[in-house]
Structure formats: structure tokens, C-alpha cells
Amino acid sequence: MNEPLIMSLSPRAGGNSDHAAALFARSLDRESRPVFLREHQIEPCTGCGCCAEDGLCRIGADGAEELFSRLDRASGLVLTAPVYFYHLPSQAKAWIDRAQSRYMARQSGLRTPQALRCAYVVLVAGRTRGENLFAGILPTLNYFLQVFDFRIEKTLCLRGLDGADDFSRDRAAADAVRDLARSSGW
Template sequence: MTEPLIMSMSPRAGGNSDHAAALFARSLDQPPRPVFLRDHRMEPCTGCGFCSEDGLCRIGPDGAEELFSRLDHASGLVLTAPVYFYHLPSQAKAWIDRSQSRYMARQNGLRVPKAERRAYVVLVAGRTRGENLFTGIMPTLRYFLQIFDYRIEKTLFLRGLDGADDFSRDRAAEDAVRDLAGSSGW
């Protein structure tokens, strides 16, 4: 069996989402290396409709398809991401939008569903308050991950972590990520 994919969707290198991804990985028996979305060039979906015919994206080679392939082959998934204006950062949203081609392939019977796998989500927000701080992100991630046969098993919402090293100084946040990793059984 392949290993889980751990991905930080943060555009900021060395920030709180990166620290959370690294700590999750280190907390596993066989720690995989985290993948950083920012290391992959991503063109946004243009809504051209080309993929509605055969499920293929006309944009061509960039990081989207490589990362989709990693999703296809991973045994599980961990996504960490910062919250930007009550949603995911723009590169993360661009990558998610590009999965329209995979969705169309499934709708057209060109992509057969696989056994469902578990996904874990860690969202990191600078804000300490906000009733709906994570509300907009969760349906987006749920429907995106369904395309790749993932079910969100557990989520962790961390607040008040804005500075690049805030996570590393917050014992409760670190313990919560370790507990989440321990609950994965990986």
C-alpha cells in the first residue's frame, strides 16, 4: 500500500500550515515528506468547457495533473491550509477549480470510483473570533475530495495563529495536531 499524502496549501514557506504539516508527518511511524502546493505552478481554470467532452483539460502540463495523480495513488490525505478572507488561498482554490476535468471524467463514466479513503484537514486562521471563519472552506474541500474518493474523517480548526512561528509556540495547537495524527492509525 502507498503512503498518505501530506500537503501544505500555504503560499508562505515556513508558516503555520507548513509547521502543522511537518508535525503531522513527524508524528507518524513512517513519516512521508510533506508536499507544498506553492512548489507547483498552477494555471487557473478558464471555464472553457473543453473537459466536458472527454474529461481532459486543455490547459496543458502544469502542477495540477501531477498533484491529482498523487491524490489518486495515496493511501490517505492530510491537507493543511491557512484561512485567507474566510477561504483558502488563491493557488489552492485554482488547483481545486482545475479538478473540474476529473469531475467531468467521472460524470461521463471515464473515471471509475475507487474505495473511499480518509482525509484529515487542518485549517489555520490568524483571527481568534468569527462564527463562520471555516464555514465556506469545508463544502469546497468536501466536494473536491469526493472527486478523488476521499472522505473527510476529522478536521482541526486552529485560531489565533498569524505570525510565521505562532504554531511552533502554541503547545495546545501542536498537541492537537499530534493527537490528530495519532488518530489516523497511519
């Protein structure tokens, strides 16, 4: 296995999720650089059901499988993401939906579970309140990551960071991400 994979799921370049991913990477003892989902073309799942036959997606040449392979090789995982309407941005959700092929491969015995690896999640919301602000995202990420043998160790839910540079100006948010990175032991 390689090193941990740090990935920003934000469609906006240079936003708060990107800043959180970059800070997490800089806070590790090793040199790491984030991967940005927006730099990969992801086609949505069409629900064709072909993956039920052999666990392979027939959609074609986009970035989903390459990113899934990176998940397979990673020794750990960090996902940073903004909150859009109480959930993940559409490209992130499309990528997660494409993991149906991996789920089907596991269900049919074509893919066997491996040792669990640690995952860390940083969610960044512009809203300052909302009782269920993160409630829709967490089960989705949990089940998605289980397909790739990751267990979410810790989740950091940040609020009130809406403007592109809000994270950079929020010392408490930056300290929380640094602490999370250091707690990973990577």
C-alpha cells in the same frame, strides 16, 4: 496505493500551515515528508468546457495533473491550509477548480468511483473569532475530495495563529495536530 500524502496549501514558506504539516508527518509511525502546493505552478481553470468532451483538461503543462495523480495514488490524505478572507488561498482554490476535469470524467463514466480513503484537514486562521470563519472552506474541500474518493474523517480548526512562528509556540495547537496524526492510524 502508496503512503498517505501530506500537503500544505500555504503560499507562505515556513508558516503555520507548513509547521502543522511537518508535525503531522513527524507524528506518524512512518517516514513522511509534506508536499508544498506553492512549489507547483498551477494555472487557473479558464472555463473553456473542453473537459466536458473527454474529462481531460487542455490547459497544458503545469503541476495540476501531477498533483492529481499523487492524490489518486495516496492511501490517505492530510491537507493543511491557512484561512484567507474566510477561504483558501488563491493557488489552492485554482488547483481545486482544475479538478473540474476529473469531475467531468466521473460524470461521463470515464472515471469510476473507488473505495473511499480517509482525509484529515488542518485549517489555520489568524483570527481568534468569527462564527463562520471555516464555513466556506469545508464544503469546498468536501466536494473536491469526493472527486478523488476521499472522505474527510476529522477537521482541526485552529484560531489565533497569525505570525509565522505562532504554531511553533502554541503547545495546545501542536498537541492537537499530534493527536490528529496518531488518530489516523497511519
